[in-house]
Each structure stands twice: as structure tokens, then as C-alpha cells.
Amino acid sequence: MSKNYRDTAIQILEHIGGKDNIEQAAHCVTRLRIALKDETQVHTDQLLNVPLVKGAFHNAGVFQIVIGPVDVDRVYAEMIELTQMEKATIADVKTSGSKKLNPMQKLVKIFSDVFMPILPAIITAGLLMGLNNLIGAKDLFYAGKTLLEVYPNLDGLWALINMMANTSFVFLPALVGWSATKRFGGSEILGIVLGLMLVHPDLLNAWNYGQAASGIGGQSIPYFDILGLFSIEKVGYQGQILPILVAAFVLSKIELWLRKRVHSSIQLLVVPITSIVVTGVLALGIIGPVTRLLGNYITDGIVFIFDVAPALGAVIFGALYAPLVITGMHHMFIAIDLQLIAQTGGTFIWPMIALSNIAQGSAALAVFWITKQQNEKSMASTAAVSAYFGITEPAMFGVNLRNKFPFYAAIIGSALAAIFITLSGVLAAGVGIGGLPGFISIIPKFIPTFLIGMVIAIVVPIVLTYLFSKSKKFGNRE
Structure with a gap:
């Protein structure tokens, strides 16, 4: 059955109040996302009878129409041509809709905005890690043995897949730093630098923090001695979410504050270095330890409930x-x-x-x-x-x-x-x-x-x- 995307777009516009009721419109993989001026003009019952429309609902200040992969892109293109509107991004639409959000919805929106762009990297890492585990699993394919033991030639492939799988998790703070600073209005490149700093090789790897804190094997937590005035734990945050999320927020706010006050002629010299140094000290000295503890409490609480x-x-x-x-x-x-x-x-x-x-x-x-x-x-x-x-x-x-x-x-x-x-x-x-x-x-x-x-x-x-x-x-x- 042929699909008339223009007719679908015309009917959608008719049932959501027309072009004049739209502030901005974008689409994701499956849905049209529209920031409306007046949501009372939407006729949901009629909208659900439009060909290709599979559902419609309000969420986080944005009206969403479920159409499905591929079709949504073509319906959106027809809608843009019919209305002569400027194409918008999902972030643009969410910004328009965020004015109507309560605090909880705003928090959820932040998590959505930060993690959606990096989700492909996380999913890819998860699948590669799963494949890697299958190759190295004992008793799964052969009794008492792994595929590596039966086929030693797989060792190089296993090591390569393991490296690929771990990349996104090892440098997760850099991915989150990029996405979060973009979300908060800062410079993405500074977010990447901040994230990489939190997993720098000179820092104690986060996976070894528990052993060092307990003194197992004679290990101890190293420190930065800052002019004899105070010390900062020399500890990394591999795989951690909250430290870089909060640090990226602080970085963005500092950078935006400086941009308004530093003359344009010296901004490139002053703003980046000041933002990174100040945020770096705060991240390693205060934000990191506090959010790591908070993250542990949250995780322990969830585990406790399920235990x-x-x-x-x-x-x-x-x-x-x-x-x-x-x-x-x-x-x-x-x-x-x-x-x-x-x-x-x-x-x-x-x-x-x-x-x-x-x-x-x-x-x-x-x-x-x-x-x-x-x-x-x-x-x-x-x-x-x-x-x-x-x-x-x-x-x-x-x-x-x-x-x-x-x-x-x-x-x-x-x-x-x-x-x-x-x-x-x-x-x-x-x-x-x-x-x-x-x-x-x-x-x-x-x-x-x-x-x-x-x-x-x-x-x-x-x-x-x-x-x-x-x-x-x-x-x-x-």
C-alpha cells in the first residue's frame, strides 16, 4: 500500500491547530516532536485516525506524534515544506517546551538530553562486551573450557574486541563531558578535556580505589599536596556518571559567567584556562568525592531494595x-x-x-x-x-x-x-x-x-x- 506523506502531514497540521499553533517542530527516530503554543487546540481522537499516526501524547512540555522509523522523516519533510518553517533540532523543541516543566520533569529532561547523543556508543560497548564475554565464558560452548582454550588463535580477536568494548566505559566521563557541556551551554571541547582529566593515567584508577582505601596489598590513596595548604585525592573516576555531570554543569556556568565579563580581545586566553583550572580543582577536590559518595549511596540503596x-x-x-x-x-x-x-x-x-x-x-x-x-x-x-x-x-x-x-x-x-x-x-x-x-x-x-x-x-x-x-x-x- 502506497503512503501519501503529504496528505498525512496536511491532516496532522489540521488536527493540531495549524501552522500558527506551532512554535517549533523536529523529529527523532520514531516521533514528531512539536512545541505548541496552545495544546487545547489539539484534537487527539481525529489525529489518531490519520494514516501512519500510531499514537500521540504530551510529555515534558512537548507534543509527540508517533509515526515510526523512516516514515517520520518523510512526514516531517512534508510538514516543513507545507508550513515553510525553519527546521529545528530536538534540543530546540525541548527548550521551547521546558518553560512548562516542573522541577522533576526538568531533571528527567537533563538526563535525556545528556545521554541520548552518547547512547550509540554505550550500546555498542555493551554489545561488544557481551560478545567478548561469550568468547571467554567457560562451560558455555564446551564443558569446562572456553572458546579461547579450545581455539587459541581467537586470543588476538578477543583482546581486540575487549579493547573496543572497554573504550566507551574507560572514557565515559569524556563522552558525558562533551554531551553535558553542550546541554548546559558551555564549550564541548572543554567538556571533553574535563572528562579526560578525570580519567588521566596519573590518577589512581577508580577500579582500584576500594582496595587502596582499605589498604589491601599495602596500597594507599595518593594525594596532590597543594602548597602545603590542603590536599586532593589523586583518584580517577572511570565509569562514573555523577562527578562529570555535575562538574560539566559547573564548568559551563563558570565559562558563561566569564564570557560576559572578559573583554573579547582576551577571551580566548582567559576564559578556557580559568574555566578548566577552577573546575578541575573543584572536580577533584570537592565535586568528585561528594558525588562518588552520593552515587554509592544511590547504588547501595537500589541494591538493598532488591536484596x-x-x-x-x-x-x-x-x-x-x-x-x-x-x-x-x-x-x-x-x-x-x-x-x-x-x-x-x-x-x-x-x-x-x-x-x-x-x-x-x-x-x-x-x-x-x-x-x-x-x-x-x-x-x-x-x-x-x-x-x-x-x-x-x-x-x-x-x-x-x-x-x-x-x-x-x-x-x-x-x-x-x-x-x-x-x-x-x-x-x-x-x-x-x-x-x-x-x-x-x-x-x-x-x-x-x-x-x-x-x-x-x-x-x-x-x-x-x-x-x-x-x-x-x-x-x-x-
């Missing part, structure tokens, strides 16, 4: 993750995952996220089998495939939420799968693709258990969606 009541924690997270995607709060879990990996060597959060995505895809797949409507069937099939590879918006907004009961079935399946893998202690070595390929990022000894969790996340939503469809009128969108 004391793992089933309760799993059912809450497994059931609530999909609704959190609607609010945008799911972006905060990237920081928690990375903190868990840095502190404990693995994360139990990301495996539950992967299963939640699979559950949404499975519910959409059930709708594909059940529905008699050709348009619904086509949408459900493509949405299911998309969710199975980590992009859940088409399935969630285009199929499951519109029919209600598939969404409930997916949440139940996700919760049950989360309980199972949590009670089994499943951990991921990194953040990978949150769908069927997700098993690659699981620590090898937990892969068989995780695969059972995947079966639960596939079967339960399909069965429940089928049963719910028998007791409810299919396609109910009241």
Missing part, C-alpha cells in the same frame, strides 16, 4: 517501566545501569528493560494474529518487529495502548519475567539492544536463565492478549 524484597522490586519495575517510557523518565535508568556496572560489575536493571521491550512486541504480535483489520494487522506486524529490536514506541502507542488490553498483557508478562530473572540473580555486563538480541549483553553464566525469562516475556503477553480479546471488544479505544 530485601527482590520479587517486589522486580514486579514494580517490570510493571512500571513501560509506563515510564510514556513520561520519558526511563532515560534516568541509563545512569543507574552505568553506576551499577562501575560499582558491582553488572546491572540487574537493564535485563528487565530488555524483557519489557520484548513483552510489548509480543503483545503487538498477538494483535497481528487476532485482528481482522488489514491496517491494524500491518501496523501490528511492523511494530512487533521494531519492539523486538529495542524500539517500542510503534508497538506501545500504535497498537497496545490504543487497544488497552494488549498493553495490560505486556505489563503482566514483563512483571512475571522480571520476577523470574531477578530471583535468579541475572546480571548484564553492559547496556545493549533492549530486545531479542539482548542476551548478548548478559553475563554468560546467566544467559540460559535469561532465555527462559525471554520465553515468559513472549508467551505470557501473547496468551493474555488472546484471552483478553475474547472477553473484550477488540479495537476498543474508549
Whole structure:
């Protein structure tokens, strides 16, 4: 069936109040993101009947219309041509919408703005780390042996993959420094320098900090002696999120303050060096130690909850993750995952996220089998495939939420799968693709258990969606 992108764009404009009601518009992989002047002019019911529109909702001050990969780019192009508006970035639209946000929404927006640009590097690192772990896992392919022991020629490949996988995590502060200073209005290059400074080879590696602090093996924490007046721990922050996030904020504010007060003729000489030196001292002397302690408390608190009541924690997270995607709060879990990996060597959060995505895809797949409507069937099939590879918006907004009961079935399946893998202690070595390929990022000894969790996340939503469809009128969108 051919797709009329111009007609779709015309109808979208009609149902959101026209060109005059738009401040700015951009798009991401699956959604149009529009900052509206008056959200009361939106006619959501009519909008949902527009071809290619799979869902629509307000989030963080921005009106979002779910269309799907590839199609969204073409609809956006038609919209720009029809309205003669300037193309905008997602950051531009979010800035326009941020005026309507409460403090919590602003915090979530910061995490989203910082981590979305570096997500490809984090996911790539997670997948490579998973592949690396598979090669070095004992008993996975051969009893009592690893692939390296059976095929010694793989050693060079294993070492190369290991180096590639670790790069993003070793220099994570530099990635976050670049993205965060860009978000806060500072110079990205200074953010990179600040991030690299926090992982400088002259500093004690963060992975060895615990041993040095405990005096294990005769180790001790080295210090910078600053003119005999005070000392600063000579410690790095590899894999840490909060230190560089706060330091990048401080760096940006100092730089912006200096730019307004230093004459343009000497700005290049004064502003960068002053910003880096002042922020560097604050980062190593105050920000780093305080935020490291705060990050440890947050991580310990989350681990404590799942240690004391793992089933309760799993059912809450497994059931609530999909609704959190609607609010945008799911972006905060990237920081928690990375903190868990840095502190404990693995994360139990990301495996539950992967299963939640699979559950949404499975519910959409059930709708594909059940529905008699050709348009619904086509949408459900493509949405299911998309969710199975980590992009859940088409399935969630285009199929499951519109029919209600598939969404409930997916949440139940996700919760049950989360309980199972949590009670089994499943951990991921990194953040990978949150769908069927997700098993690659699981620590090898937990892969068989995780695969059972995947079966639960596939079967339960399909069965429940089928049963719910028998007791409810299919396609109910009241």
C-alpha cells in the first residue's frame, strides 16, 4: 500500500491547530516532536485516525506524534515544506517546551538530553562486551573450557574486541563531558578535556580505589599536596556518571559567567584556562568525592531494595517501566545501569528493560494474529518487529495502548519475567539492544536463565492478549 506523506502531514497540521499553533517542530527516530503554543487546540481522537499516526501524547512540555522509523522523516519533510518553517533540532523543541516543566520533569529532561547523543556508543560497548564475554565464558560452548582454550588463535580477536568494548566505559566521563557541556551551554571541547582529566593515567584508577582505601596489598590513596595548604585525592573516576555531570554543569556556568565579563580581545586566553583550572580543582577536590559518595549511596540503596524484597522490586519495575517510557523518565535508568556496572560489575536493571521491550512486541504480535483489520494487522506486524529490536514506541502507542488490553498483557508478562530473572540473580555486563538480541549483553553464566525469562516475556503477553480479546471488544479505544 502506497503512503501519501503529504496528505498525512496536511491532516496532522489540521488536527493540531495549524501552522500558527506551532512554535517549533523536529523529529527523532520514531516521533514528531512539536512545541505548541496552545495544546487545547489539539484534537487527539481525529489525529489518531490519520494514516501512519500510531499514537500521540504530551510529555515534558512537548507534543509527540508517533509515526515510526523512516516514515517520520518523510512526514516531517512534508510538514516543513507545507508550513515553510525553519527546521529545528530536538534540543530546540525541548527548550521551547521546558518553560512548562516542573522541577522533576526538568531533571528527567537533563538526563535525556545528556545521554541520548552518547547512547550509540554505550550500546555498542555493551554489545561488544557481551560478545567478548561469550568468547571467554567457560562451560558455555564446551564443558569446562572456553572458546579461547579450545581455539587459541581467537586470543588476538578477543583482546581486540575487549579493547573496543572497554573504550566507551574507560572514557565515559569524556563522552558525558562533551554531551553535558553542550546541554548546559558551555564549550564541548572543554567538556571533553574535563572528562579526560578525570580519567588521566596519573590518577589512581577508580577500579582500584576500594582496595587502596582499605589498604589491601599495602596500597594507599595518593594525594596532590597543594602548597602545603590542603590536599586532593589523586583518584580517577572511570565509569562514573555523577562527578562529570555535575562538574560539566559547573564548568559551563563558570565559562558563561566569564564570557560576559572578559573583554573579547582576551577571551580566548582567559576564559578556557580559568574555566578548566577552577573546575578541575573543584572536580577533584570537592565535586568528585561528594558525588562518588552520593552515587554509592544511590547504588547501595537500589541494591538493598532488591536484596530485601527482590520479587517486589522486580514486579514494580517490570510493571512500571513501560509506563515510564510514556513520561520519558526511563532515560534516568541509563545512569543507574552505568553506576551499577562501575560499582558491582553488572546491572540487574537493564535485563528487565530488555524483557519489557520484548513483552510489548509480543503483545503487538498477538494483535497481528487476532485482528481482522488489514491496517491494524500491518501496523501490528511492523511494530512487533521494531519492539523486538529495542524500539517500542510503534508497538506501545500504535497498537497496545490504543487497544488497552494488549498493553495490560505486556505489563503482566514483563512483571512475571522480571520476577523470574531477578530471583535468579541475572546480571548484564553492559547496556545493549533492549530486545531479542539482548542476551548478548548478559553475563554468560546467566544467559540460559535469561532465555527462559525471554520465553515468559513472549508467551505470557501473547496468551493474555488472546484471552483478553475474547472477553473484550477488540479495537476498543474508549
